[in-house]
Amino acid sequence: MPAPGRFAIACWGPSGDFSCACLGACPRSVPGRIARGMSTPAFRGVGAPAACSKRDRNRASPGRGSVLEIDDVRVERPGFVLHLARQRLDAGSLLTIVGPSGGGKSTLLRALLGLEPRASVRGLRWKGRDLHGLPPHRRPFAWMPQDLGLWPHLDALEHLAFARSRGARLRAVDEDHELLRQLGIGHRAHARPSSLSAGERQRLAFARVMAQQPQWAVLDEPFSHLDPVLAEELGHAFFAIARERGMGLVLVSHHIGRHQRSSLQADPFWVIENGGVTQCGGWQDIARAPATPWIERFVDLHH
Incomplete structure (x- = not known):
């Protein structure tokens, strides 16, 4: 077992559920201030579905080697099976995953991040390197969980400083201020989560992801x-910053923003229903020919 205060994977909430996105060292064990000398590597894991055509899988390729691939992922639990195969996603892609509640979207993320103990994952590769068996903090991902996992005793700047590797902290203060400003919370740099609004907390959680680079x-x-x-405002900001930094984005959401529906880049979508991908492609492709009744209803809601 890791020593108290240091985690191989992450922090766990009082209910026993995964609670926050810290790795390497947990600031919940460090009252009041950041513990010097602790490093917090980024999360790292996702690919594209078997239902996608080769054209869809290669829609935004910056280079043949910069590809995230997965040959097979399977998660089984009582009454539910998630299974996806032959998946591929090019670097810098801004992927949105939609689907009915309980269909397997969050389970897929956890499986590929290395956080789903019931997952069987084979052939997970990034730039040709096999990621299967690597701990979450050595995969090329930073994760923003549903509950955000903000640390109540750290202010906004301290969240970003803790997320960075130790060597980058001292030279990144100006960059952290600029990132908070870009997300509209520059004036809240020294505020703790309890004093932030819901939207400000979302912005801070995303800024922490970006700080991990x-x-x-x-x-x-x-x-x-x-x-x-x-949601529309934040979605536009998140996509714009990720695109500006050349960072890939994997987003599970029931909200589809105008910027996603009208994107000239034809950002990819996957629809996951009942544990499998039922359709993928650009929004216009999906809207023109929805493959299932659920997708047809979902498209109607966004017109």
């Missing part, structure tokens, strides 16, 4: 407790 940002239902106007 991962190859992929993985966001699980980041807009679930926000009104549609704020």
Whole structure:
């Protein structure tokens, strides 16, 4: 077992559920201030579905070697099976995963991040390197969980400083201020989560992901407790910053923003229902020819 205060994977909440996105060392064990000398590597894991055509899988390829691939992922539990195969996602892709509740979206993220103990994953590769068997903190992902996992005793700047590797902290203060400013919370740099609004907490959680400088940002239902106007605003900001930094994005959400529906880049979508991918492609492709009754209803709601 790791020593108290240091985690191989992450922090766990009082209910026993996974609670926050810290790795390497947990600031919940460090009252008041950041513990010097502790490092917090980024999370790292996702690919594209068997239902996708080769054209869809290669839609945004910056280089043949910069590809996240998975040959097979399977999760079985009583009454439910998630199974996806032959998946591929090019570096820098901004992927949105949608589907009915309970269909397997969050389970897929956890399986590929290395956080799902019941998962059987084979052939998970990033840039040709096999990731299977690597601990979560050595995979090319930074994760924003549904509950955000913010640390109550750290202010906004301290969240970003803790997320960075030790060597980057001292030279990154100005960059952290700029990142908070870009996300509209520059004036809240010294505020703790309890004094932030729901939207400000979402922005801080995303800023912490960006501070880790991962190859992929993985966001699980980041807009679930926000009104549609704020969700639209934050979604646009998240996509714009990821695109500006050349970072891949994997987003599970029931909210599809105008920027996603009208994107000139034709950002990819996957639809996951009943444990499998039922359709994938750009939004316009899906809207023109929805493959299932659920997708047809979902498209109608976003027109």
